[in-house]
Amino acid sequence: MKLDRRSAILLAGIAALGFTAPASAEIEAVNLRLAHVVNEQDGFHAAATKFKELVAERSDGKINVEIFPNATLGDELTLLEGMQIGTVDMGVITNGPVSNFVEEMAVFELPFLFPSGEKAYEVLDGPIGQELLDKLSDVNLKGLAYAERGFRNLTNSDHPIESPDDLDGLRIRVMENPVYIDTFRELGADAIPMAWTEALTAMQQGTIDGQENPVGVVYSFKLNETQKYMTMTRHTYAPAIFVMGMPVWQKLSEEAQASC
Numbered sequence: 061m062k063l064d065r066r067s068a069i070l071l072a073g074i075a076a077l078g079f080t081a082p083a084s085a086e087i088e089a090v091n092l093r094l095a096h097v098v099n100e101q102d103g104f105h106a107a108a109t110k111f112k113e114l115v116a117e118r119s120d121g122k123i124n125v126e127i128f129p130n131a132t133l134g135d136e137l138t139l140l141e142g143m144q145i146g147t148v149d150m151g152v153i154t155n156g157p158v159s160n161f162v163e164e165m166a167v168f169e170l171p172f173l174f175p176s177g178e179k180a181y182e183v184l185d186g187p188i189g190q191e192l193l194d195k196l197s198d199v200n201l202k203g204l205a206y207a208e209r210g211f212r213n214l215t216n217s218d219h220p221i222e223s224p225d226d227l228d229g230l231r232i233r234v235m236e237n238p239v240y241i242d243t244f245r246e247l248g249a250d251a252i253p254m255a256w257t258e259a260l261t262a263m264q265q266g267t268i269d270g271q272e273n274p275v276g277v278v279y280s281f282k283l284n285e286t287q288k289y290m291t292m293t294r295h296t297y298a299p300a301i302f303v304m305g306m307p308v309w310q311k312l313s314e315e316a317q318a319s320c
Contacts, residue, residue, distance in 0.1 A: 087122040087315045092308070095139050096152040097131040097256050101280040104152045104300060105129050107207045111302065118319040135255035137236065143305030144200045150304035152207055156235035158301055161199045164192055169239040174297045177211070184299055193301070202309040204302040204320065209274055211294040215287035216270030217263070222291075224248065233259040233271040243295075244272075263287065272296075 094111065096104045105127070112125035133139060133148055136157040142148030159165035167173070174180040183189055184206045193203030214221055216230055228248040234240035236253040244251035252268055262268040263286040270287060277283070278290065309317065 093149040095128040095133040146307035156237040200306040202304040207300040231268045
């Protein structure tokens with residue numbers, strides 16, 4: 061069976077989670093809540109659903125993953141803070157907010173760092189990527205693996221963007237992350253940091269002119285209904301991360317951890 065590129069990337073990301081068969085010891089029944097902030101048409105939800113299936117398979121049905129999409133448990137910063145104190149179990153989180161907790165993660169937000177997805181995968185799946193995942197334990201989080209998000213591109217409702225000068229004065233929503241804020245302000249835009257759920261309302265009301273995100277987000281949220289122009293800038297390749305709260309991780313048996 062031949063896979064299309066999106067399916068192949070998704071499966072590669074799932075494989076990177078490092079699933080192994082659990083040991084022969086009995087696994088106690090566990091229910092884990094996995095949250096994300098996008099809708100059910102987004103790649104995050106597809107990855108979360110596959111994660112749920114694989115964990116159930118590896119644990120002989122003993123571990124159930126309940127998925128909470130659409131920011132029903134809060135925005136990404138709220139989810140990460142909840143994981144730290146144990147009120148949220150785990151989530152699929154965009155790298156930008158994660159870097160507010162582990163500063164070194166912000167390296168992936170640097171503009172034009174990777175020339176291709178393949179080069180990004182080499183770094184993420186190698187020792188550098190693992191070292192950064194391990195650093196999450198310093199802030200009471202457990203980094204499980206990277207997931208696909210893709211190259212970010214610019215949309216706006218005002219005019220075509222053909223050069224950096226065309227960004228002058230545009231009100232662009234960016235993630236709540238210093239690298240994105242500084243980058244777009246240096247380019248002349250009025251960079252406005254806000255949570256994604258707030259950005260959707262702001263675009264509908266016209267209080268911001270544009271935003272930047274991978275093509276999958278533009279499609280799944282039908283941003284063409286509020287955004288007239290899209291520029292394939294591919295300015296940043298930022299991964300997503302499967303993150304679990306350390307309080308929850310430490311409560312799992314070794315056999316259960318091997319299933320996650």
